[in-house]
Amino acid sequence: MPNRLAHETSPYLLQHADNPVDWWPWSPEAFEEARRRNAPVLLSVGYSSCHWCHVMAHESFEDRETADYLNAHFVNIKVDREERPDVDAVYMEAVQAATGHGGWPMTVFLTPDAEPFYFGTYFPPAPRHGMPSFRQVLEGVRAAWADRREEVTEVAGKIVRDLAGREIAYGDTKAPGEQELAQALLGLTREYDPQRGGFGGAPKFPPSMVLEFLLRHHARTGSEGALEMARDTCERMARGGIYDQLGGGFARYSVDRDWVVPHFEKMLYDNALLCRVYAHLWRATGSELARRVALETADFMVRELRTDEGGFASALDADSDDGTGRHVEGAYYVWTPQQLREVLGDEDAELAARYFGVTVEGTFEHGQSVLQLPQQEGVFDAGRIESVKERLLAARSGRPAPGRDDKVVAAWNGLAIAALAETGAYFDRPDLVEAAVAAADLLVRLHLDEHAQLARTSKDGRAGANAGVLEDYADVAEGFLALASVTGEGVWLDFAGLLLGHVLARFADPESGALYDTAADAEKLIRRPQDPTDNAAPSGWSAAAGALLGYAAHTGSEPHRAAAEKALGVVKALGPRVPRFIGWGLAVAEALLDGPREVAVVGPSLEDEGTRRLHRTAVLGTAPGAVVAVGTPDSDEFPLLADRPLVRGEPAAYVCRNFTCDAPTTDPDRLRAVLST
Incomplete structure (x- = not known):
């Protein structure tokens, strides 16, 4: 019989709807139940494409x-965690402070007042590699709650006080120079x-936001060192196994330093971030590799992540059926020499093996190669x-496909747009622009309420x-x-x-200009989360600074520019x-130092060839953060079009x-030169 999660929209929660565990979604009712029963809370946080989340679910929650x-x-x-990044951030901060590391699945034990007192990530079903079993952890927490309640609540209170003391002291709010x-750069x-x-070393993550900074720094200063780091990193990633060479x-x-596995x-x-980086690299250098990867990545997003409603799904799983009924990481993507021969025949299989680096020993597991x-x-x-x-792509499409997390996350769809x-x-x-418009329409239609407040996610x-x-x-x-x-279309500027x-x-401190990850009127957690550093995507803090700066350039709004400059103090x-x-x-600081530049293009119509x-x-134009208005x-x-006549x-x-x-120019070459210096 399904549990309470059967009524949720999150694919991750729905994956646990048939667990025998009597799960609750995060809600006031769950903590009220804990108070009624005088019981501790097990908080388990993960996401749908998390490999070890699936492992722990199979081993323990099923x-x-x-x-x-x-x-x-x-x-x-x-x-x-993708639906409730605020809850995840607050308790991950506690996990990292207590254990020195974090990750998912995240396992935290709380008092009925949501105060954490014991932490971990994945726990195996039996003791392994120095880790206790999940059952041992549960028995230990239950005994502590029953026999040492005062000590537990004292620890929990101290943790909450320590977290409260971690709020950013935001004194100097001057932007970087x-x-x-x-x-x-040094x-x-x-x-x-x-x-x-x-x-750094392994594991290696695509440094998309750093690459954007390097490209902007090169555009503004001419630094060849910045361009070289960006160009070489992009080429290594595009040639490695981290990039899907077929799709x-x-x-x-x-997992390694060489981008192989x-x-x-x-x-x-x-x-979304890497598609934009490669497009910007092409814009700066004319690299054919960058052009191809930008377009292939855009096509991948539209082909495999676009939802029926026009938005973009969150993720594809790492695991899939390997053809024998086992769910295996990478099964959809890896190849053996024999599999190449079955699809291509001997002669072309030999060519493909040399071209793609497929070996008998394999570059992955069990003789398989990425x-x-x-x-x-x-x-x-x-x-x-x-x-x-x-032919290989067609054959691969016949394999059992990885699962897809179909929820539409507003922030990530903004990046994709x-x-x-x-x-x-x-x-x-134009088809890619149309896909961006369709996703934007969905966000306006479904995620924005009558007060222009955003819902984090949608599904179906x-x-x-x-x-x-x-x-x-x-x-x-x-x-x-x-x-x-x-x-x-100026309506997008209005939105x-x-x-x-x-x-x-609702998100900015009116005095200091510091930004919070949650609104002032949002649900109160044990701490109001606040993190200016990038993780897998730009921090809300930096992203807000960039959007505020761009909007100010479009409109001349001094409050928006001042807020952007204050926010950049942390940079x-x-x-x-x-x-x-x-x-x-x-990257936003580069735009600020460059202006950013404001470009108004006027013509008799948007269909006029000269205007286009x-x-x-x-x-x-490569000028960092430049904004463009046309009409x-x-x-x-x-606003930039006001008092701008034809010449x-x-x-x-x-x-x-x-x-x-x-001075205004009618010459595209002159305009190109102005926006490239």
């Missing part, structure tokens, strides 16, 4: 004996891996390779009950601003303004010390920054 023990002695709450950005250079690309798109991370789950946010790309593609016949790829809009504009792919056309957090407002505003620049109004009113403090973890903030040439040139003279679509009856572009404007 086990009747374990479930009976949990039901008898605990109130059990299951949380999808040249010195801090130069120090950040720090990245020290951590850079010149042999393999990327930063496009990136896996979550590489990925953790195979594919996340929307990774692919497909990679050779350094010297030119020695292979391009037409024959294309035929091989098409920005990436698809820009990629479509750069490469003359039904909005979830959880309120949007700062990253939702910021990333959706960023997507809408990109869409406004690409389409010339961005509504969302950023909430950022200023001044952290950028020189930990640049790898505040890359998006550094100037608009395309403006969109392709007819004195159109009320964009001698011809379409013209006006470029301004820092309250100074260049």
Whole structure:
């Protein structure tokens, strides 16, 4: 019989709806039940494409004996970290403080007042590698709760007080300048891996936000070192196993330093961010590899993550059926020489093995290989390779596919909207721009209420009950601003303004300018989460600074610009010390130092060829964070178009920054030069 999770919209929670564990969703009623029973709470946090979450579920939560023990002695709450990033952030901070590490599944034991007192991540069903079994942990917590209650509550209270004391002391709110950005670049250079690309050792995550900073820094300063790190890292990733050489798109991370073996789950946010990075790399260098990867990644998102409602699903699982009924990580993506022969025949299989690095020993497990790309593609016949790829992709599509997390997360869809809009504009792919518009329409139609407040998620056309957090407002505003620049439709600027109004009113400290991850009127947790550092995606703090700055450039709004500058104060403090973890903030700081530039393109109509040439040139400009408005003279679509006449009856572009404007130009080459220096 299904438990309470059967009524939820989260695919992760629904995966546990048939567990014998009497799960509760996060709710006041669950904690009221704990108080009524005078029982501790087991909080289990994970997400649908988390491999070890599935393992622990199978080993423990599907086990009747374990479930009976949990039901008898605990109130059990299951949380999808992607639906409730605020709950996840608060308790992950406690886990990391107590244990020195974190991860998912996250296992936390709470008092009925939601105060944590014991922590962990994955616990095996039997003692293993120095870890206690899950049953041993449960018995220990139950005994402590029954026999040492006063000690437990004292520990819990101390943990909550310690967490409260971790709020960011936000004194200096000046934005970073040249010195801090130069120090950040130096720090990245020290951590850079010149042999393999990327930063640090294994596991290696795609440093998408740092790459954006490096590209912007190069565009503003001409730093060849910054461009080299970005270009080489992008090439190494694109040639490695972390990139899907047949279907496009990136896996979550590489388990090794060489980008060979990925953790195979594919996340929307990774692919949106990397699609944009590769498009920007092409814009800066003309790299054919960057063009191909940007387009393949965009096509992957539309083909495999787009939902029936027009939004984008959150993730594809790492695991899938290997054809024998076993659920195995990477089964969908890896190949053996024999499998190549079965699809291609002996001659083409030998070619494919050399081209993709498939060996008898294998580069993964059990003689299987992850497909990679050779350094010297030119020695292979391009037409024959294309035929091989098409046949392998067709054969792979017949394998059992990885599961898909179909929930639409507002923030990640905002990132996808920005990436698809820009990629479509750069490469003359109106279908990608249309996909971005459809996703934006869904967010407006389904996620925004009558007060322009965002729902965090939706699924199957039904909005979830959880309120949007700062990253939702910021990333959706960023997507809408990109869409406004690409389409010339000012309504997207208006919607961005509504969302950023909430950022200023509900997420920002009116005195210091510090930002919080949850709104002032959101559900009160044991601590109001606040984190300016990037994780898998830009922090809400940095993303808000970027969107506020872009909106201010479009509208001339001093409150929005001042809020952006105040928010960037944390980048001044952290950028020189930990640049790898505040890359998006550094990228926004580059835009601030460059202006950012404001480009108004006016013409007799958006269909006019001269207007379109100037608009395309403006969109392709490399000036960091530049905003673009296009329309007819004195159109009320964009404030930047006011008092911008045609020049001698011809379409013209006006470029301004820092309250100074260049003479208008009708020449795309002149405009390109202005936006590239």
